[in-house]
Amino acid sequence: MAGRIKDEDVTYVRDHSPIDDVVADYVQLKNAGGGQKKGLCPFHDEKSPSFHVTPSKGFFHCFGCQVGGDVIAFIMKLEHLTFMETVERLADRIGYTLKYETSGASSSPSINRSRLVAANTAASLFYQEQIQLPAAQHGRDFLTKRGFDRDAAKNFNVGYAPDEWDGLYKHLKGQGFTDEELTLAGLVKEGTKGPIDRYRNRLIWPVKDISGDVVGFGARKLASDDVDQGPKYLNSPETPIYKKNQILYGLDMAKKEISKNRQVVIVEGYTDVMAAHLAGVTTAVATCGTAFGDEHIRIIRRLLMDADAFRGEVIFTFDGDAAGQKAALRAFEDDQKFVAQTFVAVEPNGMDPCELRQAHGDDAVRNLVARRVPLFEFAIKSVIANYDIKSAEGRVTALNQVAPLIARIRDASLRPEYVRLLAGWLGMEVDVVSTAVKKTGRSSELQTPVKINLTDPILVLEREVLKVKLQLPDLAHSWVDLEDSAFSFPLYDQLRKLLDQQPVLNIQELIDKSDSDELKSLITELTVEPIRTDGEVSDRYITSIFARLREVALSRLIAEIKSTLQRLNPVENDAQYQEIFTELVGMEAARRVQKELALGES
Known part of the structure; x- marks a missing residue:
């Protein structure tokens, strides 16, 4: 594998690429006050600007689509580049020469x-x-x-x-x-x-x-x-x-059309890409002497901006022979990594796009793509074709071979449809086919993510405290005094624990250590989101919100202690009761102090 870019080089490129200058190449930014700039988000359509850039922090965040990060993340997302490609692009922009270290001994030459x-x-x-x-x-x-x-x-x-x-x-x-x-x-x-x-x-x-x-x-x-x-x-x-497993021939020409049309056509060779593009299929790409694999899938997913919904199309143009059918079945497994709908376009006579264009012209290539069939259908029929479905034994064997394929279809709403189709293709009862499919696998239930109610007063308070810690760490003196249960929302609590692990605040390191995209997005969001106060953020405001958060946390603890006392018999458990009661009195006193601080009465 190629050597990685040195950490110090990445840091240099990031530090010498002002995020507002880089973003301004793509977005018209206007001053928004508080050291921030804003404009229309380049990642989703909007009429009112919700895309914020904080030059002093080096971060951006869109409050509409929740995309955020540093200057490297911005270019990666917008240009559909890998991390290394992005650093290289930014290095070229500032005229900085990167050095690459080969793997192995430290004496290896730089590249x-x-x-x-x-x-x-x-x-x-x-x-x-x-x-x-x-x-x-x-x-x-x-x-x-x-x-x-x-x-x-x-x-x-x-x-x-x-x-x-x-x-x-x-x-x-x-x-x-x-x-x-x-x-x-x-x-x-x-x-x-x-x-x-x-x-x-x-x-x-x-x-x-x-x-x-x-x-x-x-x-x-x-x-x-x-x-x-x-x-x-x-x-x-x-x-x-x-690295051939990370390269798709023609992608530099096709990337804009792929993103625009939400479609990619995967062909098998250089001349096939040429023929497809010349025929008007400008989303065609090809692998370079290797099978279509996981790295290629990641590249395509970035271009399609593939998420949790079925959006876009991935079309494979396999040969109609046995090798092509084998490739289709392999792609079926890959399809579970794509959320986009996947199709197969096969020319009945086995001609590839280049041969098809030679023989029948540009229209034939376009029609090949237009006649695409769902990959699931192609894969299932490819398996059925191996058995004599005129006999009862052949039908049952084919069913047993195909049932696992249907069970693995990611979209649960599609499975019953293919059960009915398979029943028709095999000439069997729908109930029989359905039972066979259910036996071979269970569908995964998608978890619905918990959404934050930003209008909840307690969450607003927790959010304000986190923003102060991220944006004004030197003024967050009371951070170390916060109770362990101060943050009620799980994601906020995760961020708090991550912050506690970092003696000196470094936003980029914080993001790098985050174990989920949701947490990374939250960090960039809170880094650029204005603190809810008019004018400058005063010490009084910071003291107030920290005290109020402590008051809320202490109230929760007090409620738990009172509940415990109610379950205890003071006669039978006198010592334990008195110990807990003393703790309760101390907490109530601490809560009164925090309430006074929050109200400015202390």
């Missing part, structure tokens, strides 16, 4: 990502120049036969690796790149007499990350097998900037 990206970018330009030369005629012919003209090749930056041992190597050395950089980037490999080009006599597709940086290449063999015994497709090796 400069920007140099590796620069080397790949220069290589891509070199390949694009080469495809224009006479020696690349057979490469251009290959593209033409598949329906791609010069403009299409140019649009996708398709290039050609010349049939030379070190053409690229010499070119990049002339531009100042070192052997180590070119090797780390995966552009050259060691030959018997020194470094040689990794790709020779191949069509080249540059592979870009979601930000558009060239991080690797896909290369298609042009020579016959008797001349070139290498694989048909040769992809970049794993490098510090290229």
Whole structure:
């Protein structure tokens, strides 16, 4: 795995990227008083601004959709980037060069990502120049036969690796790149007499990350097998900037359309992506020499902003053969990780999008996607096809194989529908199928999250105290005196315990240590939410709310003690009764003191 960015580099980038400056690139901000700025939220539609930025704290929070965080979280969410990609983007913005440490011994050399990206970018330009030369005629012919003209090749930056041992190597050395950089980037490999080009006599597709940086290449063999015994497709090796399980070809071009249309079409190769985009299916992407996996799922989920509701579509274009059916069943398991609806688009004759466009034109590709069927239906029918359902034994066996699939469908409302459909496909009674499905698994019940009633006076008070602790920690002198039961709302109590673990307040560390997105959101929300007082926050106000919170907490404890006393017999349990009664008297006295402080009478 590639080395991580050093913590000090992350801190430097965060500290030197003023959040209001970064946000202003996307949102028109206006001063809102109290050292805050506000504007219309970029994460949801709204008419009145509820998106707040606190430059002094380095945080943002939207009180409409509850999204919040620091400058890194803002770019991650808005641009659909990973943490590392975001830090790299911000580092480029301020002209800061990041260093990357390889895993293993501390003596491992540092890796400069920007140099590796620069080397790949220069290589891509070199390949694009080469495809224009006479020696690349057979490469251009290959593209033409598949329906791609010069403009299409140019649009996708398709290039050609010349049939030379070190053409690229010499070119990049002339531009100042070192052997180590070119090797780390995966552009050259060691030959018997020194470094040689990794790709020779191949069509080249540059592979870009979601930000558009060239991080690797896909290369298609042009020579016959008797001349070139290498694989048909040769992809970049794993490098510090290229991890094939984290890359989707075409995502840099498709990301905006995916977010806009809430749809992603997953195809199998570079030419399939080209064909789909040229046909108007601009949400198409492909994996790079690996199966569609968990990391790809996370990327797609970020783009679809997938949450707890069925929103958006994920469409797989598998081949119609046995391998394609196997891929569909594997994707069925992945679908439980997607909340978006998942579909399969299969061409009956087994043609992929590139072949389909060649044979029948752009409309055929669009129609392929339009004729998609739910993944559940495709997977179930793929299993049924393996059995002779004309016989009773075949029907029962098919039912036993399919029932677990239906039981695992995440949407509980869909299961009865597929029970009825399966009964029809098998020619069996609905009750029989329903019983088989229920036996194979139990559906998970979704827990409804507890919502905060922000108008509850006690919760308002608890919230104010937490805001003072987060925003004005030096003035929160009474924090250490708060009773253990001071915060009645569980999430507030979690935050209190987290704060108690941190001797010196550091908001970012607090967020990093939070074990739930809900808690992280609360921290950013309370960090930027104005304290409920006119003008400056006075010592008197802070003393008052802390005293009032203690008064409320003591009242709860007093009620519990009185309840205990009522259950005790003072004659039979005299010593215990007197001990608890003395505790009660002390608590009531403490409560009177806090009440006086809250009212300003002390």
